[in-house]
Amino acid sequence: MNIYEIRANYDDNSIIMYQAYPKSIALPAIQTNRFIPPFSLNRMTWIKPSFLWLMERSNWGLKSGQEMILAIRITRQGWEEALSQAVLTSYNPQVYAHSDEWSAQFEKALVYVQWDPERTLRGKALPVNSIQVGLSRHIIQKYVNEWTIEIQDATPLVRKIYGLLQQGQEAKAKGFLPKERIYPLNQALARQIGMK
Structure with missing residues (x-):
């Protein structure tokens, strides 16, 4: 049986997301505490x-164009708003009545959810989907x-752990x-993104 979990660092009001960027995008974001060009809204x-x-x-953070790791604190309200509009990146018969329904929703989706194996510290795949x-x-x-509430540079932490x-x-x-x-979700939302 597949296990689906949202593993996250969160508090009552916010949750942290991670993204990897080149310096050209990451440094201005850290300096201004918001995403600004050359980050693209398009x-x-x-x-x-x-x-x-x-x-x-x-x-x-060793891949080209992904040298800096950002920890972005966003509102839990925003996170759950995103999930409430999400469509899975592949057809799941437990979520969609038939593949045509999934295709139609996927075509006009604002948000996409994809599940991939969670990893260990050494990068080994775990039997849990993240x-x-x-x-x-x-x-x-x-x-x-x-x-977005806060953008922090997690690169030094990444380098330390990797070292x-x-x-x-x-x-x-x-x-x-x-x-x-594990981040708690109400049942309807969990079902919509394929967790139940």
Whole structure:
């Protein structure tokens, strides 16, 4: 049986998303505490609440164009608003009556949800699926102008953890990981994004 979990660092009002960017986008965002050009409002952006999932995807910030890791604190209200408008990136018969219904919704979706295996500190796939959310250009302005509370540079933390891993100090590296726990969702929303 597939397990789907939203693992995140969150409090009563906010939740942290992770994104990897080149310096040209990340540095202005950190300096102004908001996304400004050359960040584009006209192309999709993917946000991920799982730190280790993004580490796997960005190869610990070593991939070209993904050298800086940002921790973006957004409102929980914004996060759940995004999920409430989400369509899965692939057909799931437990969510959609038939594939035509899914196709029709997918064509006009503002937000996309994709599930991929969660990762260990060493990048090994776990038997738990972790969420990533794609915000289309039709909703990205809300992310930038309404939902985002704070943009922090997580790159030094990433470098520190990665350095410890390279030295074989896995236990010590684990101690620096962001404290993530399972994010609670109401049943209707969980069902809509394929968790139930």
